[in-house]
Amino acid sequence: MTDFAATKALFALPEGVLYLDGNSLGPLPAAVPDRIDAMLREEWGQMLITGWNQAGWMEMPMRLGDRIGRLIGAEPGQVAVGDTLSIKVYQALAAALDLRPDRKVVLSDTGNFPSDLYIAQGLLKMLGPDYELRLVAPEEVEAAITDEIAVTLITEVDYRSGRLHDMAALTRKAHEVGAVTVWDLAHSAGATPVDLAGAGADFAVGCTYKYLNGGPGAPAFIYVAPRHAGRALPALSGWLGHEAPFAFDLDYRAGAGVERMRVGTPPVIQMAALDCALDIWEMTTMEQVRARSITLSELFIAEVEAACPGLTLASPRDPQARGSQVSFRFDEGYAAMQALIARGVIGDFRAPDIMRFGFTPLYLDEDDVRGAVAILAEILNDKLWDRAEYKARKAVT
Amino acid sequence: MTDFAATKALFALPEGVLYLDGNSLGPLPAAVPDRIDAMLREEWGQMLITGWNQAGWMEMPMRLGDRIGRLIGAEPGQVAVGDTLSIKVYQALAAALDLRPDRKVVLSDTGNFPSDLYIAQGLLKMLGPDYELRLVAPEEVEAAITDEIAVTLITEVDYRSGRLHDMAALTRKAHEVGAVTVWDLAHSAGATPVDLAGAGADFAVGCTYKYLNGGPGAPAFIYVAPRHAGRALPALSGWLGHEAPFAFDLDYRAGAGVERMRVGTPPVIQMAALDCALDIWEMTTMEQVRARSITLSELFIAEVEAACPGLTLASPRDPQARGSQVSFRFDEGYAAMQALIARGVIGDFRAPDIMRFGFTPLYLDEDDVRGAVAILAEILNDKLWDRAEYKARKAVT
Numbered sequence: 001m002t003d004f005a006a007t008k009a010l011f012a013l014p015e016g017v018l019y020l021d022g023n024s025l026g027p028l029p030a031a032v033p034d035r036i037d038a039m040l041r042e043e044w045g046q047m048l049i050t051g052w053n054q055a056g057w058m059e060m061p062m063r064l065g066d067r068i069g070r071l072i073g074a075e076p077g078q079v080a081v082g083d084t085l086s087i088k089v090y091q092a093l094a095a096a097l098d099l100r101p102d103r104k105v106v107l108s109d110t111g112n113f114p115s116d117l118y119i120a121q122g123l124l125k126m127l128g129p130d131y132e133l134r135l136v137a138p139e140e141v142e143a144a145i146t147d148e149i150a151v152t153l154i155t156e157v158d159y160r161s162g163r164l165h166d167m168a169a170l171t172r173k174a175h176e177v178g179a180v181t182v183w184d185l186a187h188s189a190g191a192t193p194v195d196l197a198g199a200g201a202d203f204a205v206g207c208t209y210k211y212l213n214g215g216p217g218a219p220a221f222i223y224v225a226p227r228h229a230g231r232a233l234p235a236l237s238g239w240l241g242h243e244a245p246f247a248f249d250l251d252y253r254a255g256a257g258v259e260r261m262r263v264g265t266p267p268v269i270q271m272a273a274l275d276c277a278l279d280i281w282e283m284t285t286m287e288q289v290r291a292r293s294i295t296l297s298e299l300f301i302a303e304v305e306a307a308c309p310g311l312t313l314a315s316p317r318d319p320q321a322r323g324s325q326v327s328f329r330f331d332e333g334y335a336a337m338q339a340l341i342a343r344g345v346i347g348d349f350r351a352p353d354i355m356r357f358g359f360t361p362l363y364l365d366e367d368d369v370r371g372a373v374a375i376l377a378e379i380l381n382d383k384l385w386d387r388a389e390y391k392a393r394k395a396v397t
Numbered sequence: 398m399t400d401f402a403a404t405k406a407l408f409a410l411p412e413g414v415l416y417l418d419g420n421s422l423g424p425l426p427a428a429v430p431d432r433i434d435a436m437l438r439e440e441w442g443q444m445l446i447t448g449w450n451q452a453g454w455m456e457m458p459m460r461l462g463d464r465i466g467r468l469i470g471a472e473p474g475q476v477a478v479g480d481t482l483s484i485k486v487y488q489a490l491a492a493a494l495d496l497r498p499d500r501k502v503v504l505s506d507t508g509n510f511p512s513d514l515y516i517a518q519g520l521l522k523m524l525g526p527d528y529e530l531r532l533v534a535p536e537e538v539e540a541a542i543t544d545e546i547a548v549t550l551i552t553e554v555d556y557r558s559g560r561l562h563d564m565a566a567l568t569r570k571a572h573e574v575g576a577v578t579v580w581d582l583a584h585s586a587g588a589t590p591v592d593l594a595g596a597g598a599d600f601a602v603g604c605t606y607k608y609l610n611g612g613p614g615a616p617a618f619i620y621v622a623p624r625h626a627g628r629a630l631p632a633l634s635g636w637l638g639h640e641a642p643f644a645f646d647l648d649y650r651a652g653a654g655v656e657r658m659r660v661g662t663p664p665v666i667q668m669a670a671l672d673c674a675l676d677i678w679e680m681t682t683m684e685q686v687r688a689r690s691i692t693l694s695e696l697f698i699a700e701v702e703a704a705c706p707g708l709t710l711a712s713p714r715d716p717q718a719r720g721s722q723v724s725f726r727f728d729e730g731y732a733a734m735q736a737l738i739a740r741g742v743i744g745d746f747r748a749p750d751i752m753r754f755g756f757t758p759l760y761l762d763e764d765d766v767r768g769a770v771a772i773l774a775e776i777l778n779d780k781l782w783d784r785a786e787y788k789a790r791k792a793v794t
Contacts, residue, residue, distance in 0.1 A: 012442045021446045028442040036437065036666070037430050044612055045409045045425040048743060049418045057613055084661025086635030087484060094523065110647060115636035115661065118649035122634030126491065126523060135647065209662065215441055216454055217664035237519030238483030239512035248748065250507060250532065252515035264481025264512065265606065267614035267664045269433070346445060351645065 002284035004292060004361055010280055011213075011363040018372045020347045023187060023325045023358030026213030026277070035276040036269065044268075051268075060271045061240075061262055065221055067278045068212070071286055072185060072204065073195035074223050080258045081274070082266050085186060085207040085220040087236065089119045089153070091261050092203035092222055094235035096151040096180040097127070099202075099228065103150030104130045107179075111138040111158040116184055120153055138163060142173055149179040156194070157187035157323030160350050162315040164192065164323050168199040175200060186210065189221075191293065191324035191360075193286040196223055203228070211324065211360060212281075214274035222261045229257040238263035280362060292361035294319040297326045300357065300369050304328060307377040314354055325358045332385040339379045345372045399681035401689060401758055407677055408610075408760040415769045417744045420584060420722045420755030423610030423674070432673040433666065441665075448665075457668045458637075458659055462618055464675045465609070468683050469582060469601065470592035471620050477655045478671070479663050482583060482604040482617040484633065486516045486550070488658050489600035489619055491632035493548040493577040494524070496599075496625065500547035501527045504576075508535040508555040513581055517550055535560060539570055546576040553591070554584035554720030557747050559712040561589065561720050565596040572597060583607065586618075588690070588721035588757075590683045593620055600625070608721065608757060609678075611671035619658045626654040635660035677759060689758035691716040694723045697754065697766050701725060704774040711751055722755045729782040736776045742769045 012030040013019055019027055043055040052058045065079035072079075082088075093106065106120055117133065124131035136144045138158060145152060152174050156165050167183060174181045183204040188194050190211030196204050204223040208214035224232050234254050239245045240262040243253040254260040298319060304311055311328040330336055330353055337349040347357040357372070409427040410416055416424055440452040449455045462476035469476075479485075490503065503517055514530065521528035533541045535555060542549060549571050553562050564580060571578045580601040585591050587608025593601055601620040605611035621629050631651050636642045637659040640650040651657040695716060701708055708725040727733055727750060734746040744754040754769070 012438070014443050014445070017445070019445060025441075025446045025448075027445055028437060033434050033437045036433055040425060040430045040433060040612075040670075041409070044422075046411050048411070048414070048416060048424055049422045049745065050738070050743070051422075051613060083480065083484065084635070084663075086661035087480065087633065090633055113636075114639075114645050114647060117647055118634045118636055118639060121649045122632055126632055128525075207662070215437075215666055216448060217662050217666065217668070219664070220661070235519055235523055236484065236487055237515045238481070239510075239515055242511075242515060248511050250511060250514055252518045264483035264617070265604070265614050266481075267616070267667050269612055269614065269666050269670060270664050271614070273437075273666060341447070346447070348446065 002288045004365065007280055007283055007362045008365065013363060017344045017346060018368050019363070020345065020357040020359070020372060022360035023191070023210055023356070024348055025209055025216060026211060026360070027363060028215070029213055029277045029280060031279070032215070032273050032276045036272055039269065039272040057268045060268065060275070061266050062259065064271060064275055064278065068189065068208070068221050069223070071194070071281060072189055072223065073197050075197065078226060078229070078258055079221050079223045080261050081219050081221045081271065082262055083220055085205060086115045086119050087263070088205040088220045088222040089116050089182070089184065090123055091234065091236055092182045092205050093120055093123055093151060093153055095224070095228070095232040096182050096203055098233035099180050100150040100178070103148065105132045105134050105148050106151045106153055107134050107136070107141070107144055107149045108153040109138045109141050110135050111160065111163065112153070112155045113159045113184065113186060116153060116155060138165070141165065142170060145170065145173045145177055145179060147177040149174070149177065151180045151182055153182045155184035155186060157191065159187060160354050160356065161327050162322040162325040164321055167194070167201065171199045171201055187323050187325065193290050201225060208274050212274070213277040215270065215277070218270050218274050219267055222258065224258045224261065232260065234260040236263045240264060240266070289361050293324045293359045296359040296361060296364060296366065296369050297324070299366060300326055300359065300373065303370060303373040304376065307373055308380050310380055311355070324360065325356060327354045327356045329353045330355055335385045336379055339384060340376060343375050343379070345375050399685045401762065404677055404680055404759045405762065410760060413741045415742045415765050416760070417742065417754040417756070417769060419757035420588070420607055420753070421745055422606055422613060423608060423757070424760060425612070426610055426674045426677060428676070429612070429670050429673045433669055436666065436669040454665045457665065457672070458663050459656065461668060461672055461675065465586065465605070465618050466620070468591070468678060469586055469620065470594050472594065475623060475626070475655055476618050476620045477658050478616050478618045478668065479659055480617055482602060483512045483516050484660070485602040485617045485619040486513050486579070486581065487520055488631065488633055489579045489602050490517055490520055490548060490550055492621070492625070492629040493579050493600055495630035496577050497547040497575070500545065502529045502531050502545050503548045503550055504531050504533070504538070504541055504546045505550045506535045506538050507532050508557065508560065509550070509552045510556045510581065510583060513550060513552060535562070538562065539567060542567065542570045542574055542576060544574040546571070546574065548577045548579055550579045552581035552583060554588065556584060557751050557753065558724050559719040559722040561713070561718055564591070564598065568596045568598055584720050584722065590687050598622060605671050609671070610674040612667065612674070615667050615671050616664055619655065621655045621658065629657065631657040633660045637661060637663070686758050690721040690756045693756040693758060693761060693763065693766050694721070696763060697723055697756065697770065700767060700770040701773065704770055705777050707777055708752070721757065722753060724751045724753045726750045727752055732782045733776055736781060737773060740772045740776070742772050
């Protein structure tokens with residue numbers, strides 16, 4: 001069994017802070033500053049340009065991709081790290097559409113993270129007026145997968161409610177009607193067990209600054225199923241996706257596999273931080289993290305419902321139907337979250353009334369959960385939003 | 398006048414190294430490791446998610462854009478930092494083409510960096526079979542700018558020869574025939590004075606890991622002329638280019654100005670390194686750096702031509718016609734460059750026979766130039782490539 005007290009000790013959490021926002025930005029692994037310092041002084045400083053080969057910088061996008069692949073059900077050589085999640089959504093969606101040129105409809109849902117929708121809107125506009133982005137409610141996705149659909153673009157875990165889509169079932173349905181799947185794992189990688197190969201997913205993308213603790217602005221990743229990798233369209237066809245980047249040919253020839261989804265010069269300093277953060281995952285398994293995440297989130301729900309009757313659960317009650325976060329609705333949620341943060345309990349707020357809390361077993365335990373709920377209950381009893389000065393302030397803003 | 402001995406002291410160059418490859422990757426500014434360490438521990442570590450506002454991470458792409466803008470003739474609010482150069486080429490080219498939807502030809506030249514051409518090939522393929530990437534020799538660009546051309550996609554300084562295009566003249570010609578200009582400043586920013594506003598450039602892009610010393614994988618930048626910024630198409634329409642990213646609307650609405658060219662979560666650690674590296678530019682001006690770059694490169698050419706008669710100048714002889722690098726042709730250039738690097742003189746090699754040297758006044762002086770040429774002359778006199786064991790090795794590789 002994983003020693004979660006040992007993993008917790010590997011994070012540099014501030015004194016007095018209960019951090020329930022690892023679903024937005026993971027905290028600093030204590031080993032990262034020294035690792036980065038060594039990278040800066042010994043690699044960049046001493047090796048200079050030769051670091052690209054000598055220090056293995058050029059291979060990092062694939063090496064880190066393999067490390068992430070182990071957490072999401074991918075084999076080595078199937079995941080490349082780089083760019084941002086929005087860029088990787090663009091690449092995956094363009095490649096997926098290219099596999100079904102006879103169809104023009106991209107299906108997504110209103111619970112998807114807006115940037116995925118924006119990126120799709122931009123891409124479809126460029127592809128021409130025949131293309132359509134069709135949005136349905138999350139619970140209507142399965143029924144909406146018809147033989148009109150070219151590509152399903154779905155984020156597995158809803159960023160607001162934590163609602164978990166059934167990746168295997170939706171992928172099966174998509175394939176039955178001849179659609180191609182793009183899965184966004186932003187709130188899945190490092191949070192829930194993902195089995196891309198088992199589900200038969202076609203493309204997947206995700207970020208590394210949430211549950212993987214890669215740091216602010218850590219790079220994204222992209223997975224291409226091996227059956228597509230050799231012919232997938234690299235819409236953003238940069239030189240590092242070229243078959244032979246240093247031949248400096250005038251014509252693009254796509255690299256052999258998912259390497260073709262590399263674009264430009266990768267962010268070596270960010271990748272060094274991510275590499276260090278991924279070391280912590282060697283101490284556990286996704287299944288053990290998931291089991292403990294459910295323990296913590298179930299405890300949180302029970303404690304909140306006992307102590308804070310004004311709050312309404314906005315996440316699925318069945319832990320198997322949600323990711324690693326729990327959301328509650330509360331009319332004064334914005335004010336309550338500000339008060340929580342001021343008391344060192346960091347969650348976040350999503351309009352109009354969602355208070356969102358992430359459960360990250362690598363550095364949270366039962367005491368943290370109980371402590372957070374105790375402070376939340378105090379704030380709710382305090383009802384600062386009923387005070388005259390709060391109402392006056394709210395009226396002018 | 399700039400105290401270039403003082404700027405040189407701000408770089409952490411390895412003992413015994415003469416670094417003439419700052420045109421590929423600038424060296425480590427000595428202040429960067431401590432700055433990054435503080436950012437990691439005090440910002441990421443202590444502020445966690447609140448660092449996006451409290452530490453100003455969210456504003457860094459525009460704040461750093463303004464700092465770079467001062468070096469390339471742009472006003473505040475006209476440059477955004479982020480992503481990689483290839484991504485920014487894609488955005489600029491897509492937006493430029495959108496301004497001339499009636500024309501289908503993109504003009505570039507065979508001296509352009511291949512990734513720019515690859516990105517253009519990928520974009521044009523997506524836009525449809527009517528589109529054409531037309532490549533001419535660098536010296537034929539001006540004549541090839543006809544009223545068929547939608548967009549000129551030109552890198553100002555040739556990455557191999559250092560040949561400098563006349564930005565003002567080509568932009569004028571392009572505008573005379575109704576074409577839109579995209580300038581790649583990869584080898585210009587921090588190397589030569591650039592006056593985007595004066596030249597009337599429409600779009601410009603560049604990288605920050607060469608002459609701006611931002612570190613391996615440092616982010617790129619994009620400039621949009623103010624006359625276009627409010628209507629330029631953000632083809633990669635990510636959430637941070639949205640008018641109100643945190644409203645989490647389902648529909649994309651482009652931000653007011655060049656902010657719309659932001660895409661996803663920016664690389665905060667890389668940006669902190671770049672921010673620190675840009676401090677050094679407060680000690681000088683682009684004009685003084687340029688004057689000294691010419692002094693150093695002229696000295697280098699004179700010394701090489703006196704001491705190394707086997708080498709042929711591959712860069713323009715007129716310093717006004719080249720950027721901040723000098724290339725020589727030499728049949729055994731690959732072997733000679735390997736030998737140079739082994740002796741601590743770091744330049745680089747570009748097939749088939751180009752030995753390339755960058756001149757970066759912030760940390761190179763006359764003694765460095767003379768020292769490098771002395772070692773080059775020894776290597777050439779040594780003629781290791783004439784030795785039997787070298788020839789035998791070469792025959793099998």
